[in-house]
Amino acid sequence: MRLNENVLLLGKKVVLVPYTSEHVPRYHEWMKSEELQRLTASEPLTLEQEYSMQQSWREDADKCTFIVLDAEKWQAQPSTTEESCMAGDVNLFLTNVGDPSLGEIEVMIAEPSCRGKGFGTESVLMMMSYGLTKFEAKIGQGNEPSIRMFQKLHFEQVAVSSVFQEVTLRLTVNEHERQWLLEQTSHVEEKCYRDGSSESH
Numbered sequence: 001m002r003l004n005e006n007v008l009l010l011g012k013k014v015v016l017v018p019y020t021s022e023h024v025p026r027y028h029e030w031m032k033s034e035e036l037q038r039l040t041a042s043e044p045l046t047l048e049q050e051y052s053m054q055q056s057w058r059e060d061a062d063k064c065t066f067i068v069l070d071a072e073k074w075q076a077q078p079s080t081t082e083e084s085c086m087a088g089d090v091n092l093f094l095t096n097v098g099d100p101s102l103g104e105i106e107v108m109i110a111e112p113s114c115r116g117k118g119f120g121t122e123s124v125l126m127m128m129s130y131g132l133t134k135f136e137a138k139i140g141q142g143n144e145p146s147i148r149m150f151q152k153l154h155f156e157q158v159a160v161s162s163v164f165q166e167v168t169l170r171l172t173v174n175e176h177e178r179q180w181l182l183e184q185t186s187h188v189e190e191k192c193y194r195d196g197s198s199e200s201h
Helices: 021-030 034-040 047-059 071-076 119-128 144-152 175-184
Strands: 007-010 014-018 063-070 086-093 102-109 134-140 156-161 166-172 189-192
Touching: 014 071, 014 119, 021 047, 021 086, 034 102, 047 063, 063 071, 063 119, 086 119, 102 119, 119 144, 119 175, 134 144, 144 156, 144 166
Parallel strands: 102 134
Antiparallel strands: 007 014, 007 189, 014 063, 063 086, 086 102, 134 166, 156 166
C-alpha cells in the first residue's frame, strides 16, 4: 500500500517498516518452512514470484504490509541491516467493499528466536492504531498461540470453518476499546522511512 511506503513505526519491542525488495530474500527463506506454510495457509513460491508478490502488495490499495523488526537488534548498531533484524510481518487487508471500516489483520512472527516475546502483540496493536473500527482475524484451528494472542487483545470468536480449518475472531472498537488501544500504543513513534535506510536508529 502506498499509504505506508514512507512510514516507520517505532515501538518498544518492534519496529515496523514497509515491505521492500530488500526484505524479500529473508522472507523467501522463511516461507520455505512447512510449519509456516501450514500456519499461514500459504503455498511455496519461487524467489522470482516472491519479488512479484512484494511489488503487487506495495501497489495494492487494499493491503497495508509492514515487516516486523526486532527493535533491540535494530537499535544496537547504526550499521545493522534491516534484513538481519527481521522477525516477521503484519498485514491489514481492507477486504469488505461494503464496509470500509472493517480490516482483516494478520501477523506472522517467523523467526523462531523472536516468538513468545510479545512481538506479535505489539505489532497487532500498532496496526490497530490505523483508524479502523472493526477488525477480523482468520487463524488456523491448530494455531493456539495466535488464537490466544488475539483473545488477549479483546477479539472474540465469531465463527469456525471446518472446511477451511480456521477460526474467525472479531473486535469492534467502541470508545472504551479506543481508550485502551491509545494507552497500549502511546509509546509508538511514527518516523519517515526511506528504502533500505533507517536514518533514525
